[in-house]
Amino acid sequence: MSVEVAGTGRAKADGPLKIAVPRGALLSGTLDALDAAGIDTSAARGESRALIFPGEGVSLVTMRPSDVPTYVEAGAADVGITGKDVLLEQSDRMVYELLDLGYGRCRMVLAGRKGDERLGESQRRLGMMRIATKYPRVAERHFEATGRQVEVIEVKGSVELAPLIGLADGIVDLVATGRTLDENELEVREEIVECTARFVANRVAHKLRSDEVDELTMKLREATAR
């Protein structure tokens, strides 16, 4: 798609389009979607420890999902893919959310110990629940919007541990199959929001590399609609 239009001549793109690709749970779905959109991802599928995989017209840059908004906002990556959970937690990062890719579906939930009323009890008798989470801003917004007072405790590792040994009354976390919760004697109490993978773009790249960004958006839309 190289339509020459007035005004784009000056905005000569600098090198290949840089795509921020999330490592971890979203990686295989992302590579499949990119493959289906006609981008060669074989290099990124191997055992290579490299972080950057240059290709024809596009370059794949792999990183933690939670770093994607940071790189894309700054324009270090032109576009990227990450979970809605990450975008909600970092809602102050200014990136354009262009497409719901549909895969990586999971739920952000409030969970507590099975058969244990500590959540309700703390709320009723102490006026405040203690909630452990990796998503402090999502959790704060949820409880504020539902009119409840909480102490949000940010943890970095396995959140499930917190209610089991008395750090918190419950947790706010992302659940895909529910197996981790189950194995730790926890259960879902409330569903907060459903999350899927999203395609995001840097503001300036969206304007100045519009042909490439639009084409990739369209192809990803077709690839993930199936």
Add this chain to the structure above:
Amino acid sequence: MIHPIPPGTRDVLPDEMRELRRLHLALVEVFEGRGYGQVSTPAIEYDEVLARGDGRTAASAYRFFDERGDLLALRSDMTVPIARLAATRYADAEPPLRLCYLANAYRAVRPQRGQMREFAQAGIELIGAAAPGGTAEVIEVLTAALDAAGLDRAVIGLGDADLYRQLLAELGVEGEARDSILERLATHDLVGLEAELMEVEGMSEEQCATCVALSQLRGGREVLEEARGLGGAAVERATARIGETYEALEARGVADRVRIDLGLLRDLGYYSGAILEVYDPALGHVLGGGGRYDRLLERFGLDLPAAGFALYLERVHIAQHEEESRRAEQ
């Protein structure tokens, strides 16, 4: 001893200051050379006066009381103070008024390079010159300023602030739904936009798709044709306005710097008609922006159309630096 300064502020040392001063001088010379006289206004104003200019986004993050108990505020941009200045000092002057500034403004943003809470803006205000001629003059000065800064790859996005307000009115969307759709458009959250639109009662799938497709149209003149193809009186009016401005730009020979962008929506409440944003391929952040605010001056009792732009000085400086290292690499 290390003595801290507040987050989002910074000291500027001689090497950087020297470069910034060169940039200051180059920009002000462009403005003055085109008849825009430089003005200065106080960094602190009465909160009530600033709020008069921008009620919706109600403004300053920094407010405090003076010794008389009056509520003061640090300005968040220069457009509102200059509207106040024009209405106060030039009430009887023969329009148009041409004014420029280089001044600090204050916003409670998340500090990062090129985005400080205290930041310098360089810009112009053209008061009393209507669209499309006034808009074209402002854009021409902007291109000259970008050239003077050495940013010959920079591009100006041109959109229309009234497009979606009028389109949504035409579709009968109002109140909260309208505000939240405009908010989605401003942040360019297309997934959320589609969801919001689907929730509006009586909105057909086709109308929904039109709104989303419109916000994606950007490019040269042909974009206006594509937009007209999507239909509606609001689209017709907006594309006519942009078309007139574009013709005026062609007449001035600066249309090749401009990309029409129907997805452009700035979050400042006072814009009407043309809106502008400035980008450079070397930088991931917007270099500046502006547009028309034909109804801002009347809030201060001076009923004149107006337009202007502001460049974020530090970002322009960063873009200069990035372009320089890019050229060195080649």
